[in-house]
Amino acid sequence: MSLDRSQVEQIAHLARLQIDSADIDSYSDSLNSILNLVDQMQAVNTEGVEPLAHPLDAVQRLRADEVTETNQREALQAVAPATEEGLFLVPKVIE
Amino acid sequence: MEWEVVIGLEIHVQLSTKTKIFSGASTAFGAEPNTQACAVDLALPGTLPVFNENALRMAVMFGLAVNAEIGKRSVFERKNYFYPDLPKGYQTTQLAEPIVGPGFVDIETDDGVQRRVRLHHAHLEEDAGKSLHEDFHGMSGIDLNRAGTPLVEIVSEPDMRSSKEAAAYARKIHAIVTTLGICDGNMAEGSMRCDCNVSIRPKGEEKLGTRTELKNINSFRFIERAIDTEVARQIDLIEDGGTVVQETRLYDPDKNETRSMRSKEEANDYRYFPCPDLLPVIIDDSYIEAIRETLPELPDARRERFISEYNLSEYDAGVLSAYSAQADYYEQVVKLSGDTKLSANWVMGELAKFLNQNDTDIKDSPVSAEQLGGLLVRIKDNTISGNIAKKVFELMWSKGGTADEIIEAEGLKQVTDTGAIEKIVDEVIANAEKQVEQYKAAEPDKRGKMIGFFMGQVMKATGGKANPGAVTGILKQKLDALCD
Numbered sequence: 001m002s003l004d005r006s007q008v009e010q011i012a013h014l015a016r017l018q019i020d021s022a023d024i025d026s027y028s029d030s031l032n033s034i035l036n037l038v039d040q041m042q043a044v045n046t047e048g049v050e051p052l053a054h055p056l057d058a059v060q061r062l063r064a065d066e067v068t069e070t071n072q073r074e075a076l077q078a079v080a081p082a083t084e085e086g087l088f089l090v091p092k093v094i095e
Numbered sequence: 096m097e098w099e100v101v102i103g104l105e106i107h108v109q110l111s112t113k114t115k116i117f118s119g120a121s122t123a124f125g126a127e128p129n130t131q132a133c134a135v136d137l138a139l140p141g142t143l144p145v146f147n148e149n150a151l152r153m154a155v156m157f158g159l160a161v162n163a164e165i166g167k168r169s170v171f172e173r174k175n176y177f178y179p180d181l182p183k184g185y186q187t188t189q190l191a192e193p194i195v196g197p198g199f200v201d202i203e204t205d206d207g208v209q210r211r212v213r214l215h216h217a218h219l220e221e222d223a224g225k226s227l228h229e230d231f232h233g234m235s236g237i238d239l240n241r242a243g244t245p246l247v248e249i250v251s252e253p254d255m256r257s258s259k260e261a262a263a264y265a266r267k268i269h270a271i272v273t274t275l276g277i278c279d280g281n282m283a284e285g286s287m288r289c290d291c292n293v294s295i296r297p298k299g300e301e302k303l304g305t306r307t308e309l310k311n312i313n314s315f316r317f318i319e320r321a322i323d324t325e326v327a328r329q330i331d332l333i334e335d336g337g338t339v340v341q342e343t344r345l346y347d348p349d350k351n352e353t354r355s356m357r358s359k360e361e362a363n364d365y366r367y368f369p370c371p372d373l374l375p376v377i378i379d380d381s382y383i384e385a386i387r388e389t390l391p392e393l394p395d396a397r398r399e400r401f402i403s404e405y406n407l408s409e410y411d412a413g414v415l416s417a418y419s420a421q422a423d424y425y426e427q428v429v430k431l432s433g434d435t436k437l438s439a440n441w442v443m444g445e446l447a448k449f450l451n452q453n454d455t456d457i458k459d460s461p462v463s464a465e466q467l468g469g470l471l472v473r474i475k476d477n478t479i480s481g482n483i484a485k486k487v488f489e490l491m492w493s494k495g496g497t498a499d500e501i502i503e504a505e506g507l508k509q510v511t512d513t514g515a516i517e518k519i520v521d522e523v524i525a526n527a528e529k530q531v532e533q534y535k536a537a538e539p540d541k542r543g544k545m546i547g548f549f550m551g552q553v554m555k556a557t558g559g560k561a562n563p564g565a566v567t568g569i570l571k572q573k574l575d576a577l578c579d
Contacts, residue, residue, distance in 0.1 A: 053170070059375055063145040064148060067113055069133035069135075072134075073127075076129070076132070076133075077129070087231070088179070093179060
């Protein structure tokens, strides 16, 4: 797999990164070498190998369904950049 | 060309746990914004999730109720998703190893189509918070009270072939989860939300067409309307030489249209991976069997019992068993009134009418099953007629009180005293010379219908309190005597 110029531009746009068009070729080379590394790893035969998501052989502990948290809104919102009427304010997420 | 519609549903069911799936914050509906969003829900650094056993139990209950295999090992994964309504930057969900494996439910539409709908699987996940987009100086307001509320997402196979089947399937899932008591079933509050995957293909074709996904539909009626609208759009598009694009669309109930929701701004890549903060969930047979022991009677079984035990029609049994609170209410009324058909008529008729008009859930009905049962007893023993009973019911609804109290206070007791009725009948006949002449002139087999006029007069004179059976008998006797 390799990326062309327009794909690099699209990725930059989605990531909200402003890039210089003169640098696109070098970005494309760097990204492609990462993808080549992934290809190399993909080529390894892993048949019969269990995925190792957790290094320990432990299982999930369960919690009783009881309310243990009280309202801490004031303290929790003290670190937020903007709040109003109890809501966290963020840049508008839809047009 | 004849087209076949293919539909699969993804239904999100909010579990009625007291607390969130991974934190001890309350899930109660309607709290002030962010008063039920703790450090875990806000994804503050250093916090860790701990899994709620009750959410696990409820998911297993659901799996057992839909004949599914239960995952003795299930794994939580991270679905990366970058919106402020889940501040972690991912949704904790299940993918490769869900808690509930393949199962099925049997459905029947109003027009009698029966079908077995297979479930692909059902998994546990967390709900997101709410974004409010108005009135915050160009910013969005975020309420995270709902973030972390446990959901079971139920994914069907594309087995439904009409919008009616899709609605019947959703109703069946609703009946199951409310009967199990794992969800309050309140669709208006978002406790059950539905995404519909819709495609069409030429009849007889095996290959599936390109599907679109209709998001977040929150009523059974809208499921039907949204699918019908989308199917019409797809047919027009293809017959005009176009192609369906795989995309998410939003149904607008006001305009009755679907429109594309996602822009080209997005490239969804959820990059699922096992959540390192949560270990595999392991359960054994004894855990599952202990839950099986606690399962209540399920809607299908209850419907069959209503038919065999109460002699109800299939239709009545289906309606009454579709919602567990209604089925419980009905059974309570039957116990008191001793009349299964009369009870069914009142629960599905007058009571349902008042509940609908006032947008009230049967669980919050101002008229309790005890009150309604007491009212029906008074119809059965001829204290009041069915018509007067409707008046009593109305008063019961608006002012409360038992049937006996209302009948007494309003003086609605039926007149069964034959002497009193005869007197009124005599007066009515004496004051209706013209109608009496018409009655006499009529063919004997037409006279039955003509009694209606006199009946109305007697009821008017008695304020509806005369026993209708007794009045008919006396009227007939007296009028026919005049004809000889």
